[in-house]
Amino acid sequence: MAKPVVKKEYTLLERIYLWEILKGMKLTWGHFWFNFKACWRPGPHTIPTCWQYPEDRTREISPIFRGEHMLQKDDKGREKCIACGMCAKICPAKCITIKKAKRKEGEEDKYAAKTYSSSFEIDLLRCIFCGFCQEVCPKEAIILTQEFEMARYTKEECILDKPKLLANYQKAKDEGKLRPPRKRVPVVPAPPKPEGEEEPEGAEGKKAKVAAAGKAKAKKKPIAKKKAAEKPEGAEKVEATEKPEGAEKEE
């Protein structure tokens, strides 16, 4: 329903404008005087709503800000990336190019998994910073940092290769800007089969199929019931089973 328009009856004082104009000028004078005084204070950040950017970098960046990419290493200093190619696949701008290689004997301290990326290139000129790559990455290898100063002089510099990505990781680590590993979002388990049939336990491989089919089948009621009844258990189960599932898929 549209909001009814109420026409206000203006008083004579309001209709001759002048008094109202003076009131408005008082308001703007208040702003002017406040900021004028603020200008004389020392330091770059004196006007509260305005950060003088290159000098003043105290402005808080959102913890979920999506800036320049980095390739993470695990706590033993090994590269997490397994070159599964999911980031390259999902990238809407098609800016990621990966070459896969098998880990050789004696390289266990360099790479975390059996496969690794021998080359990993991100074209920053194409990237749209949607963050899909870090969302889809099963190993949390690729992460968007809070780095936002990405201007460079040549196009070649804008293509991030592996050393640069790892350097970004080192930089973020040195500055203590690494985020804690993300929590898995609990997935609502598939709706129960009609009575009589037991829900197959631990059938991870089928789960995707079931979920897909379940979407069509599922009515709202059973899901809601299930949620209410089994949520804590279900969540734990999913968390426990998710990780190996991811690993299996890649190999």
Add this chain to the structure above:
Amino acid sequence: MDDWLIAIIKVVGIWVWVLLIAVVMTWVERRGAGLIQDRPGPNRAGPWGLFQPLADGIKLFTKEEIIPTKARKILYILGPLLFSLPAFSAYAVVPFGDKIILGGKEIILQVSDVNIGFLFILAIGSMAVYGVILGGWGSTNKYSILGGLRSTAQMVSYEVPLGLALLAIVFVYGTFSLRDISLAQQGTFLGFLPNWGIFKQPLGFILFIVAAYAEANRVPFDLPEAESEIVSGYHTEYGSMRLGLYLFGEYVNLVTISGVIVALYFGSWHMPYIDLGAYLGPISWGIVSFCIFFLKVSFFLWMFVWVRWTLPRFRYDQVMGLGWKGLIPLALFNIFITALFIQLTV
């Protein structure tokens, strides 16, 4: 020979001075806008960003000059000239101080004390509308033409209340000369009020300042260049120094208008209650009167900025309605009251 030299020095000096104020005004306007809107404004070039106008000037000078292929070339080139030349010459009759005595010669601090006084300013001010119209028409652009049209109607409408408000001033002081009017504002009347125009013509002052804002195309009457409606009105197609002349002429107009307001309504170079001229020597009084005059002028210049960032723009029909249905009857009423008062008292 001496008279010639003095005249030339006065002309060049006041011309440079007015241009200087106009240049600083562009900076004041931007800094003021920033501070009113909770941001610092241009503060990078030089101390407090004071060299910003210089940077702007260099930018405008070095830009490529483009004449649109479809533009009417002569009119297009004439537009900014016809706008800025009257603006530069209008200050000639506005005083900028009392007088200074150098080497036994009395020099009036005014380029020329003509006896038609502000009629000259009105005449020259009306010339500026040609620049706007020709610029708008010569650009062959729909927005420019709309801007020029609006400007025509607005300036023609608001010249009437402006002239009528000034007529009441003539009734009070009995002269057109700005210097004579300024001199007449010394002392007090009714025992306590300074002998200023604003206390003798309060309604006239309000009418004059509203009409002056409209004449100067300033907010809330900036319809000729309403950037949210018609890109930037009559100077949409202009670039480089031609645009610079338009913008610059506008600020020079502001200085002139502020000077006229001060000279007519705010006691020119007089301080209220104190006659400093009686205490100071002839040279120092000349300098002090100059300073007092321009302090007052700078207040009104600031008020242009202040009002600009306070008020929104009028709608077009509101501007016309205010002009014809509000200001002109009021101005006629003001003249009537003034005439009646003078007839009864004198």
